Amino acid sequence: MTFFTTGNNSIDALVYSSWASRPGTAVSLTYSFMTTAPSDGTVDDVNGFLAMSTFQRQAVRTALATWSAVANIKFTEVFSGGDIQLGTNNQGSQSSGYAYLPNGNDPTYLFTNNVDTFNTVFTPGTFGPSVLIHELGHTLGLKHPGNYDSTGGSIDGPFLPSATDNIDYSQMSYNTSAGYQLNHQYGITPMLYDIQAMQYLYGANMTYHTGNDSYDFVQNSPLQCIWDAGGSDTFNFSGCTDAVTINLNAGTFSSTAPGYNNISIAYNVTIEAAVAGSGGSTIYANGSGDRITGGAGVDIIYEGAGNDTILGSGGNDTVVFSGALSKYLLSGSGAALTVVGDGTDSLSGVKTLQFGDTSIDASSISRFVSGGAGNDVLTAGAGNEVFTGGAGLDYVNVGGVRSNYAVTASGSVYLATDKSGVGGQDILSGVERLVFANGDAVAFDIGDHNSAGEAYRLYQAAFNRVPDQEGLGFWIRALDSGFAFYAVAQNFLISSEFAKTYGSNLSDKQFVDLLYHNILHRDPDAGGEAYYLNALSLGESRAVVLGSISESPENQLGVVGSITNGIGYKVYTG
Structure with a gap:
């Protein structure tokens, strides 16, 4: 059955027809391996026909499993006459394979090119598995996302824009990506848009990987998109020695080495934890409340909207916050710190806190002190301290006299530095008044209506x-x-x-x-x-x-x- 467009280009550019009568409906399909050319096959179909080898058949089963993992499609192997029938033929140099789209109750045929050596090698990341996933995608209803075909024909649009019409986003694309030029690895799963489109056709498989899973990556991990239906899950990049990017947000890409963009997360998937590599990592938390563990390198961690636990490596790791320091309440010490603002984050082993208006060397801070929702009176002690006042009219009392302190603005925060060094340097954010022992004071509420x-x-x-x-x-x-x-x-x-x-x-x-x-x-x-x-x-x-x-x-x-x-x-x- 052919469906109307959804208005979502990443779906509409791929969906052509379906075995189901309406979108989101689960299906059960049979498949079989042809031993002779189909009697109703075209001249091209029967040209040089050969049955698939035992090795190829196993590769097909593996490829079918990648589709049933993400969508509600049950595949059953039969001896002959399956809904999907597979074989090989001689396609010369035109293509590596082709397949027919679903058309009512008629069987669909899939042929790989038996003069193409790629179709006999199925090591993960090579071209062979990608060919099977691509051609099986056709048998399930997906078209090419661009105006191209191996035989020179075409199918009507819509099509993906050039920026996303590549194998990072869809196994159905003919175009390689910038990441492929670096990694030279093909996909081993349906990709981001493939999963989205297939789940539109048949519904999402919500029984797949519902436990607590760890996805372990190495430097040259093949291109893949993670579909995970539940549990508490971890992206583990500890096997990567180069600089990596880890993005825990659904619909985004991570890289096991600079520029690879080889790991994506399917839409509606939540990954709850990340482990950094040893070569320095840039990590983006999502809003679910993540546990992020730094590695041996210099890590930059962008906290999310949830309650994150961030365990630095004890080196030069930085945590980046979305807002100005005044948005947050900080308490604890440089070794163990709680930050309330975008959720409640627990940090340890982190050197630098980067806010929208200032940065703090957390390793040099002896104490973080926060006010509450009302008017607070906070007391400074020895050492370097950070005071975040919060709402209300907040005071910080200092034990020394005014003449012993230099008070200066630094962006939207204020620094009170004991000239003798005894009292250290205090950072004040959201604090309206600094009061000294001799009754002198400095007011920071200098703006309009203050x-x-x-x-x-x-x-x-x-x-x-x-x-x-x-x-x-x-x-x-x-x-x-x-x-x-x-x-x-x-x-x-x-x-x-x-x-x-x-x-x-x-x-x-x-x-x-x-x-x-x-x-x-x-x-x-x-x-x-x-x-x-x-x-x-x-x-x-x-x-x-x-x-x-x-x-x-x-x-x-x-x-x-x-x-x-x-x-x-x-x-x-x-």
Whole structure:
């Protein structure tokens, strides 16, 4: 039966007909080995006909098993008259084999070329097994994924794009791949798109490899696609001595050596673990929660969305996280570390943690400390530490005085370095305040709608000066406690210092012009001035205008250079 297209090119480019009456239906088929040419065969079919040898017959059984492993197709061998009938003939130099597609209840014939020596060698990775898998694919309903045929004929599309019309993706393709040019190994299983198409026709075989399986690869492993219906399964690349790539995500490729792309994972398959090779591995976890074991080389491991366990080799392994450090909560030590963010990951023996905004040498960190969902007060100790605050307003208390520390920004994190070396260097992410023993503090919440940043900019806007640390500490505390920002602006407006800076009895125009000059250091643009004057005429308060210009993107950009490394202030204790 011929089916309509599905809209999925990787299926439609392969599916032509089926033994089943509707997609996804299991079938039972018989097969037999012809001893004489078929009576209804064409001139080409009967030309130089020979029965298959015992060795060839066994290779056919092996190839049939690769198809029944992935789809609900039961094959039964009969003496003669099977649904699929196999033999050999003389095809000259035209092809290595050909087969007919299913057509109702008629038997389909498959012939391999008996003058082609490839069809007598069936060592895994050689051409012989691939020929049988390809031709049996035709007998089960698959066509070529491109506009080609060994005899020069063609079948209507759709076809695969050139990037995927190769043997990495389908045994039905005539085209070798870049990986084949390096590895020189043909496929020993149906490939990624073949499995997808065959499972569309007959349903997936959900009884195949349901236990805990280890797939063990070596440097020159043949091209193959893994179908596994369940259990807890491992990709073991420990037999590979060159640099390898291991991708545990379904529908992706791994390489037992650079550029090979010789191992793929079928769609809807979950592989739960990986073991690295000894030559350095790049490993990509999936979202199922994987166990990844590093090898002797330098490994780079991309963690997934699940709860991963990553066991480094104790060398120079790196774990890469998808987000900025502030997305994660870290706890433990460099030797044994828990990272919460993309699931809960357990790490040991890892040297470097690579985040979207910074990297951390985990081997040099004595302690990782995380806050919770609320406001946290964390305490620094000796050595190099990493603090991740999480949500809420988070403080880190340091035992030393401010003058003994250098506090600097590094990307989106802050570094607090004890100049004496005793306290080490602390990395702060998602931490809003760093408090020293003498009451000095540094605020890192400098952005829009952050207490410290708002208070600092409002000081600069209202008084045209750097804030005094005691006063700044008072107003930061007020804003932290819920005092409204525009109420703070109003307090600044009625202060004697504001009157001294701006003057008194100002008209609205004078007020707006002076704000522009003192805050933005320029004459007002016509549009901006008109906007604020209109707002004032409609009853808007001057405190709102002051606060709006203070928090304008232009002023924030103008001030940010002064507060990049945090804002110093005195903690208000009243």
